[in-house]
Amino acid sequence: MRTSIIPILIFLAMFQVKAIAQVTSYNFDPNKVNKTLAAKMDSLYQEDQKYRLELSKLEKQGTPKKQLDSLRKIVSAKDSTNLILVRQLIDKHGWLGAQDIGFQGTQALFLVIQHADLKTQKKYYPLIRKAEKEGNILSSNVAILEDRIAVREGKNQPYGSQGIYDSVNKKNLVYPVKDLKNLDSLRKSRGLPPMKEYKKNWDVDEYLADLKYAETALKKLKQANK
Numbered sequence: 001m002r003t004s005i006i007p008i009l010i011f012l013a014m015f016q017v018k019a020i021a022q023v024t025s026y027n028f029d030p031n032k033v034n035k036t037l038a039a040k041m042d043s044l045y046q047e048d049q050k051y052r053l054e055l056s057k058l059e060k061q062g063t064p065k066k067q068l069d070s071l072r073k074i075v076s077a078k079d080s081t082n083l084i085l086v087r088q089l090i091d092k093h094g095w096l097g098a099q100d101i102g103f104q105g106t107q108a109l110f111l112v113i114q115h116a117d118l119k120t121q122k123k124y125y126p127l128i129r130k131a132e133k134e135g136n137i138l139s140s141n142v143a144i145l146e147d148r149i150a151v152r153e154g155k156n157q158p159y160g161s162q163g164i165y166d167s168v169n170k171k172n173l174v175y176p177v178k179d180l181k182n183l184d185s186l187r188k189s190r191g192l193p194p195m196k197e198y199k200k201n202w203d204v205d206e207y208l209a210d211l212k213y214a215e216t217a218l219k220k221l222k223q224a225n226k
Contacts (some may be wrong), residue, residue, distance in 0.1 A: 022139040028099035041105035097136030118152045135213040143190035154222025
């Protein structure tokens with residue numbers, strides 16, 4: 001059983017990112033960015049995304065499980081290597097914002113933590129919340145991390161960003177959410193787009209019909225993260 005994050009479009013500007021969340025933009029002087037660290041984090045970002053994009057492509061093509069599992073092992077190994085570097089950076093410097101390592105650099109920090117184990121996510125979550133208050137990470141990113149932590153603990157997620165692939169019916173499902181009625185309002189408050197924009201073919205009735213499967217998957221996910 002695989003946990004996945006439902007794809008989200010992140011709009012990039014050279015020096016500013018606008019959204020509709022609490023933290024909606026980064027204003028910084030690119031000349032003051034640590035270019036050495038920024039370059040290192042840019043490479044890390046590319047590494048993080050390269051194999052995941054390839055894996056997603058192969059999954060959609062119906063690639064044999066053996067080949068997919070082999071690629072998943074590569075992704076897992078890359079995640080472990082990237083996490084070592086990110087831990088060293090954060091433990092030494094604290095959370096590095098766009099003014100330190102550029103937008104893509106701070107995005108790379110987030111992605112590595114997002115792809116880390118639950119213990120690591122919970123360890124750095126207070127620091128990430130502090131970074132949000134200081135304007136050094138987008139609120140939408142924090143919301144996605146909060147969802148990831150919630151489902152790994154077997155809890156309903158606040159913002160509906162985490163999903164599970166139903167291999168029997170061959171479709172992506174959303175893990176149970178806390179407040180279905182107010183889901184889009186909650187998402188808007190953290191800079192996330194409406195569910196219909198976020199997940200292709202989102203339908204409330206279909207979500208409810210698949211809820212039993214999603215709830216069972218949530219329990220299994222909790223057991224896997226103990």
